[in-house]
Amino acid sequence: MTDLNADTRQSPANPPPAGTRDVRSARRVGADRAAAVAGSARRWPLSRIIGVALLVLLLFSLAAVTVGGWAVARLNGAQTTLAVVFSVVAVGLILSVILFAVGLRAAAIRPLHQLAAEARQVAEGDFGHEVSLAGPREVTDLAVDVNTMRERILDELAATRQANTVLQAHAADLERSNSELEQFAYVASHDLQEPLRKVASFTQLLQRRYAGQLDARADQYIEFAVDGAKRMQALINDLLQYSRVGRSAREPALVSSDAALAQARNNLATAMEESGATVETGHLPLVLAELPLLTAVFQNLLSNSLKFSGGKPPRIVITCTRDEPFWLFSFSDNGIGIQPEYAERIFVIFQRLHERTAYPGTGIGLAMSRKIVEYFGGRIWLDTSYTEGSRFLFTLPMPAETMNESLEDEAPDQQTPDDEIPKEADD
């Protein structure tokens, strides 16, 4: 008796072709099937039913034969023919039952078995395998349905694959376009510097060499020309720096934001001392970033706070709190502040809120900071609810290794005026 639950899987020796295998759904199907099989384990398979029926029939036939034989013995002589006929009929009955069973097995059970095996093969991922049609109508109908399902799966797979290809093509296009743009910005900035250098230098030379021989008006012209050239150089330099964010091949690494802040303060040491600035900060955490870029972010923010202090000594407060999976930094000052309606504009490259004569600068600091922070995976924005000056909030990714550590102090407690910071040598 064949057990329909026997393992006739084809996996290792006959794996389905690579292109049609969908591992995930095969596994899921396998799991579902295992559950269904476990559920129906108590049910009798067809072969067992027929086997039992056969057995019963056989027993009955034996009984009939026995009764017949006994009847022959009783009725001896005259009834012998009847008894013989009866016996023959009984044997014939038994034979036909056996034939019936064999025929049923061949006609129905084997095809069912075959269908089951092939369906299992399809379920494991061989969607290209067409299930063969054989056996009674119900079995072939079932086979046809299995094939239909299979075709549907193949169609869906093909559609998904094509959608993926299109998406990938788009992504590649975008990446190429981005890279071209960055390349363009870089090359343009780089190549623009040389002629500019000529303009600036020779105008200055003109000034030097002919200073006494020209009138005041000429001096003024030269002054404006040189100033214009210098400003253009500053813009180009800033544009170059801006376009270079994200072009380095370096991987983000564990960076101490304490170190970045210290470096930024060091770079601005003179300006900080002159303005009498103080910085209050707690212990800042390790983040996933690049040190020079993170330093630039702090330096931009610090420099802005110094510049837009409104005459009074700048007081800067830096704190950091958890905001899994990020660290949330807060950078506040007591300067002239920023009106809420400009909260987004300040982050646009070269956008300035004041006349050039009022405050110097190209207006790239915040745009650069945003580009850097976003390059690291964080966000930066203006806290419009803070009115005693300006407050910038930005997030940086928390390195996985440090997620369970805590900051020693999360509240600002140290107040170190900048001239007490030991000056480190430049890197």
Add this chain to the structure above:
Amino acid sequence: MTELEDPKVIDVLLVEDDEGDVLMTREAFEYYKIQNRLHVVGDGEQALQFLRRTGPYADAPRPGLILLDVNLPRRSGMEVLAELKQDDELLMIPVIMLTTSQAEEDIVRSYSLHANAFISKPVDFEHFIDAIRQIDNFFLTLVKLPV
């Protein structure tokens, strides 16, 4: 303490193809009344001829310092530098590479061809002459050059 010798007049070879930059360098040397003679060639080929005293440069003096622009026609400044440093006679002459940007400096630095120094051509004349003055102070005055 370094001893101040009688300032020896040293020949400086400037390898630069840009006329404007050449003029600026001359102006800068003049401005500081630098006592050294400035020789100019326009490309790498001429530079090597000058240094080997071949062709039209048979009577050329041996310079004590070379200012070498990175961007030269035909052979790049770095190729010239490489060749200089492979020549037993010439490798001792200090070479200052003139680059146009920090980025360029990084690239050149990565070649580690034993240039003695890099100077980024500064943004304007004021800074340029400052750079020249520092070159003068260091290489031409303070340091004893192997000439």
